[in-house]
Amino acid sequence: MIRRAPRSLGEHAPILFPALMLVVFFVIPFGLMIAVSVARRIPGGFYEPDLVLANYERFLSAFFGGVLSFSLELAALVAVVAVGIGFPFTYRLARLPRAAQVRWLVFLLSILSLSEVIIGFAWSTLLSRTAGITNLLVAVGLMAEPQSLSPSFGALLAGMVYQAFPYTVLVLYPALARLDPALVEASRTLGASPVKAFFTVVVPSQRNTIVATLIMAFVFALGCYLLPQLLGRPQHWTLSVLITDQAIYQSNMPFAAAMAVFLVLVSLALVGLSLLFGRKEEA
Amino acid sequence: MSALVLDGLTKRYGGFTAVHGASLRIPHGQFVCLLGPSGCGKTTLLRMIAGLEEPSGGQLLIDDRDITATPAHKRDFGMVFQSLALFPHLSAGENIAYPLRIRGVPADERRRKADSLLELVRLPGMADRPVSRLSGGQRQRVAIARALALEPKLFLLDEPLSALDAKLREAMQIELKQLQRRLGITTIVVTHDQREAMTMADLVVVMSEGRIRQAAPPMEVYRRPADAFVADFIGMTNLLEGEVTAPGRASVPGGELVLDGLPPHGRALLSVRPEEVLLHPATASGGQGSGQGAVANRLAGTLSFVRDLGASVEFRIDVSGREIVALTRPQDRPAVEPGAAVIVEIPAEACVVLPPEGGTAGERPS
Numbered sequence: 001m002i003r004r005a006p007r008s009l010g011e012h013a014p015i016l017f018p019a020l021m022l023v024v025f026f027v028i029p030f031g032l033m034i035a036v037s038v039a040r041r042i043p044g045g046f047y048e049p050d051l052v053l054a055n056y057e058r059f060l061s062a063f064f065g066g067v068l069s070f071s072l073e074l075a076a077l078v079a080v081v082a083v084g085i086g087f088p089f090t091y092r093l094a095r096l097p098r099a100a101q102v103r104w105l106v107f108l109l110s111i112l113s114l115s116e117v118i119i120g121f122a123w124s125t126l127l128s129r130t131a132g133i134t135n136l137l138v139a140v141g142l143m144a145e146p147q148s149l150s151p152s153f154g155a156l157l158a159g160m161v162y163q164a165f166p167y168t169v170l171v172l173y174p175a176l177a178r179l180d181p182a183l184v185e186a187s188r189t190l191g192a193s194p195v196k197a198f199f200t201v202v203v204p205s206q207r208n209t210i211v212a213t214l215i216m217a218f219v220f221a222l223g224c225y226l227l228p229q230l231l232g233r234p235q236h237w238t239l240s241v242l243i244t245d246q247a248i249y250q251s252n253m254p255f256a257a258a259m260a261v262f263l264v265l266v267s268l269a270l271v272g273l274s275l276l277f278g279r280k281e282e283a
Numbered sequence: 284m285s286a287l288v289l290d291g292l293t294k295r296y297g298g299f300t301a302v303h304g305a306s307l308r309i310p311h312g313q314f315v316c317l318l319g320p321s322g323c324g325k326t327t328l329l330r331m332i333a334g335l336e337e338p339s340g341g342q343l344l345i346d347d348r349d350i351t352a353t354p355a356h357k358r359d360f361g362m363v364f365q366s367l368a369l370f371p372h373l374s375a376g377e378n379i380a381y382p383l384r385i386r387g388v389p390a391d392e393r394r395r396k397a398d399s400l401l402e403l404v405r406l407p408g409m410a411d412r413p414v415s416r417l418s419g420g421q422r423q424r425v426a427i428a429r430a431l432a433l434e435p436k437l438f439l440l441d442e443p444l445s446a447l448d449a450k451l452r453e454a455m456q457i458e459l460k461q462l463q464r465r466l467g468i469t470t471i472v473v474t475h476d477q478r479e480a481m482t483m484a485d486l487v488v489v490m491s492e493g494r495i496r497q498a499a500p501p502m503e504v505y506r507r508p509a510d511a512f513v514a515d516f517i518g519m520t521n522l523l524e525g526e527v528t529a530p531g532r533a534s535v536p537g538g539e540l541v542l543d544g545l546p547p548h549g550r551a552l553l554s555v556r557p558e559e560v561l562l563h564p565a566t567a568s569g570g571q572g573s574g575q576g577a578v579a580n581r582l583a584g585t586l587s588f589v590r591d592l593g594a595s596v597e598f599r600i601d602v603s604g605r606e607i608v609a610l611t612r613p614q615d616r617p618a619v620e621p622g623a624a625v626i627v628e629i630p631a632e633a634c635v636v637l638p639p640e641g642g643t644a645g646e647r648p649s
Binding site: 180182189191197204 | 370382384432
């Protein structure tokens with residue numbers, strides 16, 4: 001293995017292909033988006049190249065500020081709930097017999113094959129008044145009459161956590177499968193009950209993994225634009241929904257582009273901050 | 284006064300029995316080594332004592348109190364794991380103070396205790412060092428200090444020194460033994476290294492195939508092995524199969540032995556340590572060498588291989604198709620070369636009569 005920094009072009013070769021892909025599929029589209037975001041909109045038509053900042057000024061309003069902060073809070077909440085459920089789940093999963101682990105992982109992977117639309121409609125049916133789970137609660141006598149649970153914030157949260165959960169487990173799984181079982185046993189012999197051992201040894205020793213998974217789930221939830229429309233009320237619409245709305249229904253590409261650029265920058269900044277925080281803690 | 288009593292402890296995994304009814308009495312302050320080849324059940328037995336495995340049968344008593352069903356975190360035993368299991372997110376001092384933190388001991392007292400334990404394992408001033416920046420030997424000491432932090436009733440170690448290189452391991456064995464003697468704590472160490480067991484133990488428990496073969500002080504295990512497995516596993520030995528021909532006489536390949544303790548008739552299995560075997564040149568032993576097997580306890584053979592090990596010289600002698608190993612000090616080295624005819628002398632007092640193989644082997648010696 002070459003340990004020194006690569007010098008000649010040939011030594012750089014292995015990274016050329018991924019670099020090229022990154023340029024073609026990320027840098028160029030993002031550059032185009034920035035260009036569009038400062039273009040001038042032609043009402044009723046398309047847009048022409050220009051350098052106006054009007055699109056950015058528009059979301060300095062209270063409305064867009066509110067939507068942005070709601071989007072960030074929702075994504076953060078989804079990430080925390082998904083990891084909060086996913087971490088203990090994955091910890092138990094990694095300790096099951098191998099055959100059972102494979103079954104669970106195949107099941108979780110199969111959830112990934114479901115599109116956001118199907119997940120959204122499935123949850124709205126499940127939480128509806130006519131066919132939803134409240135009918136079950138009525139049947140067992142826990143509820144007087146069936147009621148609709150969707151659209152609501154809870155329904156939106158449930159749907160988004162459901163969607164983020166398999167990713168969360170798949171990101172946590174390798175680290176938790178590698179966790180030395182002797183760590184927990186050691187803490188047991190040192191006087192910790194199983195629950196205490198989990199919180200004083202398993203969770204803290206996996207802090208970096210947990211931070212990485214939170215960021216992944218957060219960014220994933222931030223890009224979600226169908227579920228807020230299917231399971232939430234208009235006040236639960238996120239910035240992603242507004243971007244879609246502006247780009248597709250209002251034909252206001254420059255404004256949509258400006259919001260998208262802003263969202264990307266905010267996410268990058270948050271991810272950067274949490275990484276910085278993580279590194280400082282470690283030092 | 285008996286500290287720890289194992290009464291028929293058994294562990295079964297499905298159809299496989301890892302430990303068959305282990306019974307043992309360990310008095311206070313003893314240093315015990317569970318010794319055996321890998322897969323003999325010694326680690327399983329230790330884990331049952333620690334409370335990390337639930338016994339399928341039998342009882343575990345400490346000071347006449349039954350703790351078979353007590354969970355690991357309520358046993359107050361300190362344990363050092365083979366992987367050491369130091370918590371990677373904590374510093375050396377925090378690792379040692381972890382059991383105190385679990386019990387809600389205030390921070391400044393924890394700190395004081397951790398410092399004094401680091402002093403005890405000769406790592407003063409290392410409290411703030413992250414575990415990842417400690418050497419193998421230092422980690423070892425931190426793991427030992429952590430296990431001792433609660434002043435446990437029982438100190439358990441699962442192959443604690445296996446990750447260290449040979450020199451450091453020897454030094455740690457001696458240090459561990461001195462530490463145990465100073466603290467007077469009942470200690471049980473699992474090891475597959477018989478030198479390690481001989482160095483440290485007051486009581487060596489030899490295990491094989493899930494059974495305790497012999498539990499005795501190291502020199503007794505060496506001098507008076509209970510069966511062929513123990514004789515062969517502890518150090519090097521010559522196993523001789525013989526046929527009892529008359530009371531106190533047994534014929535073995537290459538000659539006849541006269542000794543006490545033989546069964547009245549039938550087959551006999553003898554163990555002779557190489558350093559007790561005497562070797563003479565065939566011509567130089569007072570005219571006795573010519574007649575093959577003419578004199579009791581002297582066997583005629585051919586020297587097949589000589590190996591100079593520095594502190595000793597090892598001879599391999601072919602006696603009627605069986606190989607006998609003899610070990611002498613360099614200054615006592617007989618003047619023989621490979622290929623020479625030699626006389627192997629086996630003193631009667633050097634022979635240990637073992638139960639015949641496949642017979643009563645595995646049953647506890649009475």
